[in-house]
Amino acid sequence: MKRKISFLLNRRKVHVEVEPQEVLLEVLRDRIGVKSPKCGCDRGDCGSCSVMIDGKTVRSCMVLAIEVEGQKITTVEGLVEDDHLTPLQQSFIHHNSFQCGFCAPGIILSATELLKHNTYPNEEQIKEAIAGNLCRCTGYQPIIDAIKSLTSNPESFKASGRNREIKS
Amino acid sequence: MSELKFVGHDAIRVDGFAKVSGAAQYVDDLEFGPGLLFAEIVESPFAHAEILKIDASKAERLQGVVKVVTGKDFPFSFGLYMQDRYIFAQDRVRFVGEQVAAVIASDIVTAKKAAKLVKVTYKELTPILKVEDALKKDSLLIHPNLMNYKRVPWFFPQADTNIAHLRKVRKGNIDSGMNEADLVFEDTYTVPRYAHCAIETHGAVGLYDLTGRLTVWAASQSPFTQRNLFAEALAPLGLSHKDIRVIAPYVGGGFGGKAGVSMEILAAALATTVKGNPVKIIWSRAQEFYNTYQRQGLIAKTKIGVKKDGTITALEQTLYWDAGAYVEYGANVVNAAGLSATGPYRIPNVKIDSYCIYTNLPPGGPYRGFGYSEFLFGLESHINETAKRIGLDPVEFRRRNAIQEGDTLTYGGHMNPSGLRECIDKAADAIEWGKKVEYPNDPTKVSGKGFACFWKAPAMPPNAASSAFIKFNEDGSLNILISAMEIGQGLLTVMAQIAAEVLTVPISKIRVEVPDTDRNPYEWQTVASHITWGTGNAVKKAAEDCREQIFDVVERTFGKKREDLYLESEQVCSRTDAGFKKTLSEFVINGFMMNDGTYRGGPIMGRGMFMPEFASALSDPETSQGGKLNVHYTVGAAAVELEIDRETGRMRIPKVVLAVDVGKAINPDLVKGQVVGGIVQGIATVLYEDLRFNEKGRLLNSNFTDYKIPTAMDIPDEVISILVEVPQPDGPYGARGVGEHTMIPAAPIIANAIEDALGIRIKAMPITAEKVALEILRAKK
Numbered sequence: 001m002k003r004k005i006s007f008l009l010n011r012r013k014v015h016v017e018v019e020p021q022e023v024l025l026e027v028l029r030d031r032i033g034v035k036s037p038k039c040g041c042d043r044g045d046c047g048s049c050s051v052m053i054d055g056k057t058v059r060s061c062m063v064l065a066i067e068v069e070g071q072k073i074t075t076v077e078g079l080v081e082d083d084h085l086t087p088l089q090q091s092f093i094h095h096n097s098f099q100c101g102f103c104a105p106g107i108i109l110s111a112t113e114l115l116k117h118n119t120y121p122n123e124e125q126i127k128e129a130i131a132g133n134l135c136r137c138t139g140y141q142p143i144i145d146a147i148k149s150l151t152s153n154p155e156s157f158k159a160s161g162r163n164r165e166i167k168s
Numbered sequence: 169m170s171e172l173k174f175v176g177h178d179a180i181r182v183d184g185f186a187k188v189s190g191a192a193q194y195v196d197d198l199e200f201g202p203g204l205l206f207a208e209i210v211e212s213p214f215a216h217a218e219i220l221k222i223d224a225s226k227a228e229r230l231q232g233v234v235k236v237v238t239g240k241d242f243p244f245s246f247g248l249y250m251q252d253r254y255i256f257a258q259d260r261v262r263f264v265g266e267q268v269a270a271v272i273a274s275d276i277v278t279a280k281k282a283a284k285l286v287k288v289t290y291k292e293l294t295p296i297l298k299v300e301d302a303l304k305k306d307s308l309l310i311h312p313n314l315m316n317y318k319r320v321p322w323f324f325p326q327a328d329t330n331i332a333h334l335r336k337v338r339k340g341n342i343d344s345g346m347n348e349a350d351l352v353f354e355d356t357y358t359v360p361r362y363a364h365c366a367i368e369t370h371g372a373v374g375l376y377d378l379t380g381r382l383t384v385w386a387a388s389q390s391p392f393t394q395r396n397l398f399a400e401a402l403a404p405l406g407l408s409h410k411d412i413r414v415i416a417p418y419v420g421g422g423f424g425g426k427a428g429v430s431m432e433i434l435a436a437a438l439a440t441t442v443k444g445n446p447v448k449i450i451w452s453r454a455q456e457f458y459n460t461y462q463r464q465g466l467i468a469k470t471k472i473g474v475k476k477d478g479t480i481t482a483l484e485q486t487l488y489w490d491a492g493a494y495v496e497y498g499a500n501v502v503n504a505a506g507l508s509a510t511g512p513y514r515i516p517n518v519k520i521d522s523y524c525i526y527t528n529l530p531p532g533g534p535y536r537g538f539g540y541s542e543f544l545f546g547l548e549s550h551i552n553e554t555a556k557r558i559g560l561d562p563v564e565f566r567r568r569n570a571i572q573e574g575d576t577l578t579y580g581g582h583m584n585p586s587g588l589r590e591c592i593d594k595a596a597d598a599i600e601w602g603k604k605v606e607y608p609n610d611p612t613k614v615s616g617k618g619f620a621c622f623w624k625a626p627a628m629p630p631n632a633a634s635s636a637f638i639k640f641n642e643d644g645s646l647n648i649l650i651s652a653m654e655i656g657q658g659l660l661t662v663m664a665q666i667a668a669e670v671l672t673v674p675i676s677k678i679r680v681e682v683p684d685t686d687r688n689p690y691e692w693q694t695v696a697s698h699i700t701w702g703t704g705n706a707v708k709k710a711a712e713d714c715r716e717q718i719f720d721v722v723e724r725t726f727g728k729k730r731e732d733l734y735l736e737s738e739q740v741c742s743r744t745d746a747g748f749k750k751t752l753s754e755f756v757i758n759g760f761m762m763n764d765g766t767y768r769g770g771p772i773m774g775r776g777m778f779m780p781e782f783a784s785a786l787s788d789p790e791t792s793q794g795g796k797l798n799v800h801y802t803v804g805a806a807a808v809e810l811e812i813d814r815e816t817g818r819m820r821i822p823k824v825v826l827a828v829d830v831g832k833a834i835n836p837d838l839v840k841g842q843v844v845g846g847i848v849q850g851i852a853t854v855l856y857e858d859l860r861f862n863e864k865g866r867l868l869n870s871n872f873t874d875y876k877i878p879t880a881m882d883i884p885d886e887v888i889s890i891l892v893e894v895p896q897p898d899g900p901y902g903a904r905g906v907g908e909h910t911m912i913p914a915a916p917i918i919a920n921a922i923e924d925a926l927g928i929r930i931k932a933m934p935i936t937a938e939k940v941a942l943e944i945l946r947a948k949k
Contacts, residue, residue: 131879
């Protein structure tokens with residue numbers, strides 16, 4: 001019993017026929033060809049499949065595709081406008097906030113959502129905002145540093161001397 | 169040496185834009201068109217059983233099913249160091265989850281449905297789940313055919329046992345070493361199994377086209393080794409190396425788990441049964457836990473002899489490794505750890521027995537640290553206990569016994585240049601060793617500090633080679649072709665930095681990408697923390713080869729003396745003619761035009777190769793003496809400040825320090841990334857993680873809800889990276905490996921800090937809050 005749905009994906013209107021049991025992650029990846037949301041666990045544990053629905057980050061492996069009818073979906077591909085990365089994406093590059101890169105799209109979306117609502121997050125708030133996104137490579141500190149560097153909270157800046165390096 | 173412009177400086181990662189924009193492609197992101205088929209595996213529900221019958225008739229009748237494949241179709245074994253693993257189980261299964269059959273269908277839903285319809289009849293055998301049971305004289309043999317498996321010459325399986333390999337080391341005289349000692353002290357330490365937990369699961373797509381050429385796209389640390397193992401295993405089908413091509417896109421985390429060959433062979437084999445159609449197989453998270461490699465469990469019996477003045481006179485290590493159902497790769501973990509189980513200490517009398525033991529648990533294999541994390545937990549705990557018993561400060565005790573350049577190693581070779589003492593001193597300083605942290609206002613909190621040294625050598629065959637091509641383009645930009653894998657560590661960037669340094673071409677004009685074995689030159693594997701060293705050497709040689717070709721054409725064209733020529737800012741310059749400058753883009757493809765209209769030169773293409781020709785794995789099986797078994801060791805020291813809640817056992821890490829001698833940090837920020845990431849991964853093995861099995865050998869926690877890896881909320885408050893640089897003479901710009909090492913000392917620093925804080929020695933990992941709380945209660949009684 002297929003159903004036709006349409007929604008806004010990265011500022012572009014898409015129409016697609018879906019089965020009622022199909023999850024958003026599969027539809028985005030296999031039908032529409034948007035590949036940045038990744039499948040890491042298929043049960044909502046890892047956050048690699050995160051997408052934004054109307055500005056809120058959700059795990060697309062836990063959302064039925066038919067639920068997003070008429071909504072606005074953003075993936076990390078949609079953050080890039082006219083070849084320009086967002087300041088957060090640039091900060092991720094600058095701070096080496098990824099290694100293998102598999103979790104990066106999801107974490108960037110979680111952090112984007114955080115910064116939209118809270119311009120001055122402290123370290124605890126940053127950690128909480130990305131706690132649903134697992135990263136096995138970086139140890140998270142470079143991710144936290146990248147987010148922190150965008151905030152104008154003086155407390156955050158003071159703390160950014162963390163992970164200093166001593167070279168002989 | 170003139171001042172380095174690219175090496176030793178931080179550089180923006182060449183894969184950065186791709187990875188933050190969503191452009192980076194991993195194996196499951198590739199498109200294969202409407203002909204793509206999907207495979208689902210029929211798995212063994214038993215840890216040990218004979219396969220009596222497989223009835224696939226129902227599955228085959230399901231609409232959309234293309235084929236059901238079983239062990240009968242592929243009666244072949246494979247393996248990296250020992251061919252004891254099967255593409256599909258043959259007459260028996262040896263762990264829960266082992267692949268017994270596969271269903272290929274036009275879509276994944278049908279494949280999954282059909283897999284459930286394949287009826288397999290088993291006769292259950294007693295599962296052997298503990299090494300103690302596997303070692304019993306009357307134990308069932310998990311591999312009755314063990315002695316007939318093809319293997320490397322440095323493996324020593326024991327006939328009529330479950331011991332797949334025994335590495336024995338005998339140095340000096342253990343008995344006189346123990347007799348000389350004022351204190352002899354023995355204990356046992358245990359380490360459970362762990363999972364890598366790369367966020368990308370394993371996946372592969374195979375295509376056997378109508379001409380008989382096999383292409384496999386795989387999430388792989390080892391494209392060339394995969395090609396070789398596919399060719400060996402599938403040779404009966406008439407496939408040769410030239411017919412097989414492995415394409416490896418970005419890898420979503422490796423940590424050793426995607427080294428060698430595990431499930432990828434299924435994609436290769438299944439593809440040959442459906443000529444013309446690609447077949448995809450992607451592991452679920454659960455399969456990722458139980459059917460790739462796991463880190464092996466270890467029971468370590470450690471006995472040390474020490475003099476009152478703190479000199480270690482003897483060390484005896486008996487290591488029992490729970491290596492699982494197949495040890496084709498894992499046996500080399502046992503081997504490597506056996507050779508180095510002294511830790512980075514100068515010990516004249518050594519006896520080590522490292523047993524690789526088959527059990528009916530999932531196959532053990534490589535995991536970041538390659539056996540060193542496991543034995544170091546016990547050894548460095550034991551070193552602390554020993555220091556306490558002879559009344560020496562544990563840091564001072566380590567300092568006195570620290571290995572130094574030229575010292576004799578366990579197998580008779582000599583220690584490479586190293587800054588171990590510098591690492592010890594700097595780590596101790598940074599953690600403010602000796603200064604007690606108090607919580608006067610909070611009686612529930614107590615603080616302790618822990619310290620450990622570490623070392624590791626690349627575990628690789630002596631002929632593990634790396635190679636590189638560098639191709640210039642018309643505009644003076646260049647492409648580096650290598651087959652080392654970008655698994656997150658940043659090697660593409662490091663290789664660009666090395667080539668940039670030699671050729672004075674900025675990194676923005678260099679492209680380095682992940683490989684295709686048809687186009688890129690040979691690389692053994694991206695493992696062993698050897699890439700910066702081995703592939704770095706190959707890239708440096710390729711760049712130097714380019715430079716020599718450039719000088720050659722300039723010499724031939726302009727009559728300039730080669731010894732006067734040098735490169736600077738993408739130009740060839742002359743030391744004797746300040747006005748002479750030729751920009752690379754003028755000639756690196758098209759050459760120089762002479763007065764008569766002819767040209768000199770042509771495309772500049774460099775080639776570089778590196779194989780450690782000085783290494784040899786051949787040594788006396790009874791003592792390991794002779795040979796040159798390791799290429800070098802990277803050493804270091806780590807320390808932690810740990811806060812413990814006496815009531816809940818909950819631990820917080822205000823500060824952790826890791827000092828490591830990297831020889832030369834080609835890109836210091838990337839090294840720092842390895843330190844922070846490795847420390848957190850290591851701390852997870854001691855505080856949070858372990859694999860749990862039931863009495864039937866079934867894994868109980870094959871998901872991230874029950875196997876908890878750290879989130880951003882679970883990390884140390886501060887990680888201090890200290891990079892020491894005592895150059896490695898045969899490394900590129902003095903560099904040696906560091907990728908795995910940062911994980912190795914995490915467990916013992918925590919265990920030692922707990923002992924420092926509470927006086928409680930915990931000898932079994934993991935050391936969870938629950939375990940600490942229970943130990944505190946027990947100590948009170």
